[in-house]
Amino acid sequence: MAELISGYFAQSGFTNLSWENIVMFAIASLLMYLAVAKDAEPLLLIPIAFGMIIANIPPQVTGVFEPGTGFMLILQQGLVLGIYPPLIFLGIGAVTDFSFVLANPKTLFLGAAAQIGVFVTFIGANLLGFSLLDAAAISIIGGADGPTSIYVASVLKSQYLPVIAIASYSYIALVPVIQPPVMKLLTTKKERRIVMGKQLRKVSKLERIVFPVVSTIAISIIVPQSLPLIGMLMLGNLLRENGRTKRLVEASGKYISDTVIILLCVSVGAKADGKIFLSVESIMVMVLGCAAFIVATASGVLFAKLMNLFSTNKVNPLIGAAGVSAVPTAARVAQKVASEEDGTNFILMHAMGPNIAGVIGSAVAAGVFLSIIK
Numbered sequence: 001m002a003e004l005i006s007g008y009f010a011q012s013g014f015t016n017l018s019w020e021n022i023v024m025f026a027i028a029s030l031l032m033y034l035a036v037a038k039d040a041e042p043l044l045l046i047p048i049a050f051g052m053i054i055a056n057i058p059p060q061v062t063g064v065f066e067p068g069t070g071f072m073l074i075l076q077q078g079l080v081l082g083i084y085p086p087l088i089f090l091g092i093g094a095v096t097d098f099s100f101v102l103a104n105p106k107t108l109f110l111g112a113a114a115q116i117g118v119f120v121t122f123i124g125a126n127l128l129g130f131s132l133l134d135a136a137a138i139s140i141i142g143g144a145d146g147p148t149s150i151y152v153a154s155v156l157k158s159q160y161l162p163v164i165a166i167a168s169y170s171y172i173a174l175v176p177v178i179q180p181p182v183m184k185l186l187t188t189k190k191e192r193r194i195v196m197g198k199q200l201r202k203v204s205k206l207e208r209i210v211f212p213v214v215s216t217i218a219i220s221i222i223v224p225q226s227l228p229l230i231g232m233l234m235l236g237n238l239l240r241e242n243g244r245t246k247r248l249v250e251a252s253g254k255y256i257s258d259t260v261i262i263l264l265c266v267s268v269g270a271k272a273d274g275k276i277f278l279s280v281e282s283i284m285v286m287v288l289g290c291a292a293f294i295v296a297t298a299s300g301v302l303f304a305k306l307m308n309l310f311s312t313n314k315v316n317p318l319i320g321a322a323g324v325s326a327v328p329t330a331a332r333v334a335q336k337v338a339s340e341e342d343g344t345n346f347i348l349m350h351a352m353g354p355n356i357a358g359v360i361g362s363a364v365a366a367g368v369f370l371s372i373i374k
Contacts, residue, residue, distance in 0.1 A: 016058035020274025027277075028052040028269070031166075040173035044146065047262050048166060051269020076267040079161075084264040085151035086232040091257025092147075092359065093212070093236025094249045096327070100352040102207055103200035106307070107319070107350075111357025113303035114323030115365045117142035117296025122369070125288050130281075134158050136369040138285050141168050142292025143362030144175065144324035150268060151229060152366045156373065162272040163282045167289040169265075175329045176336075178290070179297050179321050183337050186301045187317050192341040194316040196350045208241040219364060226367025233363065297321045300354065315350070322351040325358035 028049040035045035054072060078084045101107055118139045125135035137153035141164060149168040153161040171178065184192075212234035220227040236252050239245045276282065304320030318338050322330040331351035338345045 018058075018274065020278050021056040021058065023278060024052055024056040024272060024274040028056075031170075034173065041169055043258075043261060044169045044265055045173065047265035048169065048269040051266040052272045053269075054266070055270040055272050056274050072267070072270045075263060076270065078260075078263060079150070079154055079267040079271075082151055082155050082228065084260050084267070085147035085154075086228045087260045088147040088257060088264065089229050089363070090232040090236040090252050091254075091260070092327075093233040093238075094240050094253035094257070096233075096237060096240075096356060096359070097352075098211055098237055098241075098356060099203035099208060100200065100349060101356050102203045102211060104350065104353050106315075107353030108357045108360075109307070110300050110304055110320045110323045110354035111325075111359075111361040112323075113320065114296045114300040114354070114358050115143060115361045116299035117292045117294070117324075118362070118365045120295050121288055121292035124291070128284065128288075130284075132373050134160060136373050137161070137164055138288050139292055140164075140362065140366055140369070141171065141289035142296040142324075143358065143365060144168070144172050144293055144296070144326040144330065145359065145362040146172060147264075148229060148325075148362045148366050150264065152369060155370060159276065160282060160285050162268055163277060163285045164289070165268040166272065167286050171289060171293050172326045172329065175324075175326050176333050178293060179330065179333050180337050182294055182297045183301055183318055183321050183334070186298060187305075189341055191305070191317050192338055193345060194314050195342075195345055196314075196316055196319075196347055200349055205241070205243070209238065212238040212241070215360070219360075219367075223364050223367035223371060225370035226363050229363040229366060230360070233359065293324065296324050300324070316345075316347050319347055319351040319354055322355040323358045323361070325355070325362045327355050327359060328352065330358070331355040 031045045031049040031052075034040040035042035035049070121142050122135050122139035125138045126132060130138065133156045137149070137156050137158040137160065140149040140152045143149070146165065146168040150161065150165050153164045158164065216227075216231055216234040219230050239248045239252060300320035300323035301317050302320070304315050304317040308314045308317070316338060318334040322334045324330050331348055334351040335346070335348040338347045
């Protein structure tokens with residue numbers, strides 16, 4: 001009997017469990033707590049956290065990562081091959097109204113300005129000793145766009161992919177905490193009170209249909225490596241705007257997107273092995289990601305202030321912070337900060353312009369990195 005019991009424990013996970021695994025269980029539990037108790041991106045953090053639990057149950061005894069046959073290994077092929085992120089962009093395009101950008105095209109510049117945080121962090125990460133490949137993957141965190149960060153990290157085969165993914169989605173969840181202090185530091189009360197009007201120009205149906213087609217052609221010719229993300233984003237939007245493909249819009253924006261989010265997040269979490277995740281380099285990735293996000297927020301606000309120096313129609317600088325692509329959270333944060341100064345000031349629809357432009361900007365930034373580094 002003693003031999004049977006001893007043999008059972010030898011075949012169980014207890015003998016292979018490390019302290020790193022236990023710490024990762026604790027981190028996964030924390031993410032689940034934030035997702036459930038604090039409503040912090042639960043659709044993303046819960047499957048990621050559960051994937052982390054799966055990854056840290058000793059694979060020597062589970063066989064889930066067995067080469068060629070392991071279930072999780074097969075599931076992760078969509079991540080490794082860069083399939084999941086473009087499909088998520090398809091869903092984003094299907095539920096996104098680009099008329100906010102078309103009604104006020106100069107907001108495109110605010111979305112572009114926020115990408116400064118990406119390129120500044122790229123330089124900083126490389127100076128700190130990260131390779132060009134890893135530095136590029138890390139810097140995309142500044143765009144506050146989880147799928148884009150994951151796409152770049154997977155295509156460039158960065159060893160920090162799980163850390164980058166978890167950092168991206170964690171900072172997206174923390175937008176209401178991180179952004180307001182930066183926004184208030186860089187603006188005056190007078191600037192935060194700037195009123196931009198209650199109505200935007202009405203955008204015609206023809207404009208809404210032509211925009212995704214022309215954007216795909218123009219952006220992909222200039223930055224070809226951005227096509228998988230931009231192409232799927234604009235396809236989803238074209239399905240939305242043409243008025244004849246409602247079933248495809250529903251499938252893209254709901255069923256495909258939700259299914260892929262589960263597969264992507266579980267796959268990402270399942271790559272979070274404790275031995276990699278709990279390294280000094282991984283902690284540096286988290287710090288650099290936060291720095292990138294802060295710089296991106298500051299860049300958008302400062303560029304909006306710069307625009308006001310040369311424009312008679314002033315913009316509220318707070319909408320510049322929405323240039324990061326955390327849609328629509330960043331736009332709502334801009335509205336909240338503006339409302340704290342003037343409860344009658346409604347800038348949400350204006351903030352949606354740079355917010356949506358940020359999605360396009362992060363995809364273009366990703367394409368630039370993939371074009372010059374891959």
